[in-house]
Amino acid sequence: MKSLFIRSFSYLFGLMIVSFGVTLTILAGLGAGAWDALNVGLAHKTPFSVGNWVIFVGIILIVVNSVLTRSKPILVSLITILIIGYFIDFWLLIVFPNSLINEFFLQVVILLVGVVIMACGASIYMQAKFALIPIDGFMFALRDVLGVKIMAAKTIAEVIALVAAVIVGGPIGLGTIIVTFSIGPLIQWFYPHFEKRLNWEVVQ
Template sequence: MTEEGKNPHRFLELFIKSMISLVGVAILAVGATLCKVGNVGLDPFTALNIGVSDKLNLSLGTYQLLTNVVIIVFVILLDRKKIGIGTVINMVFAGFMIDWFSSAYTSLFHYQPTLLTGIVNGLLGLLFFTLGTSIYMTANLGVAPYDALAPIASNRLHIKYKFCRIVQDVGFMIAAIIAGGPIGLATIIISFFAGPLISFWDHHVSEKLVDTLVDFSKEPSGKKIGHGFDVAGKSTVNLVKHSYNQTLETQEKLSHYSDSQLQQTEKQIRRNLKDARAVLKNSVIQYGMVKKEERRRKREESKED
């Protein structure tokens, strides 16, 4: 049976995932806007784009779109599998949404910035930024051009993803500083310590949301809509205790594994299966020996009686 036969609502599923990706990018943009107005810094890529766009008297949306077009050309040439609808949504809308939300925020709120407002905006910005990243990532419709660079370099240069990502983030951070982009505490947190929050949102919000909506797309019904609201309403916020390594793992998940990493993972799984079979075989042998000894003792007891 073809894929279309198995899932006659495949187009609806793709549409729903695309909307999820768009919502994720919008929430991400709200978070970036709050970090921007709070003067706590932004992720290295956006910070660099803001710095350069200001010098060129271009809007962030226009300059970031042009930058993404240049990057995506290299991504298509080197590894087009990382490109999807989500890639287009991110590269086209993220920058413009930050522009729109920044204008809306300025129009709605008129106050003198203080340390307190900076802290509040920064904390809310990080929460929204990581939530949006998690939702966008979980939709699994392709990666942002910037996030495709490190895994491609890792695969092509045979260097660990971890080191490629560090060089990439630090390089863009230095470039953002030179360009006068908004670098601050949030830049460091997003680059190195955002993993725990993104992982938290994955497990408590994004995966449940995407699974529920994808399930609905296969068999649409009013009952499932009600169940989806019920699941969303029961999601809560908890703290997580992981940092840098988990952030790298999350970024790697966002970027997808390279071919070499997939091969290494496959080999590890084979070894695990082999070890599991050996353990099972030994357990069966030991169980047989125990049962045999148990029967022998029972026979001896029956003879004594």
């Protein structure tokens, strides 16, 4: 029972932290990660919010992943995108409405803090071993279909998102490069630390 509670807490708290990190990278105004830039670009061209597009794009990816892997859609992933989507809107629309940062140094600091928080949150939520974010599912689907290594699949997925973000006018810039190349190593660093801590809590 305690194990399930800790896993559930890790899942919800981790996703909340991820959404906060994503929000900071968007607010920094230096360019967001490819998928986040896509959602922001779509939000600017439609009546829907960034969080709404996180959910819409996630649903599309769930269907695409199902087609690529020729398996049933992983509907439980809807929980993940709903949580992230609503939390991103909470941070952007309620906590930081109309926030505008013009000082470059402050933009860089907020961007870097956002990336670290994203990696930290991802490391926490993955400890629960519940549903994957559809973006991660897309990466694994590409790996299986194309027969490539996971890093190659991740690169392909990011390029697809990047091209789509450019097409819809999403915020692409320095931040996009930083997020793309730093998030993986940061998660790799954070993950074992949280794994040891949470496993100890479960044992206790």
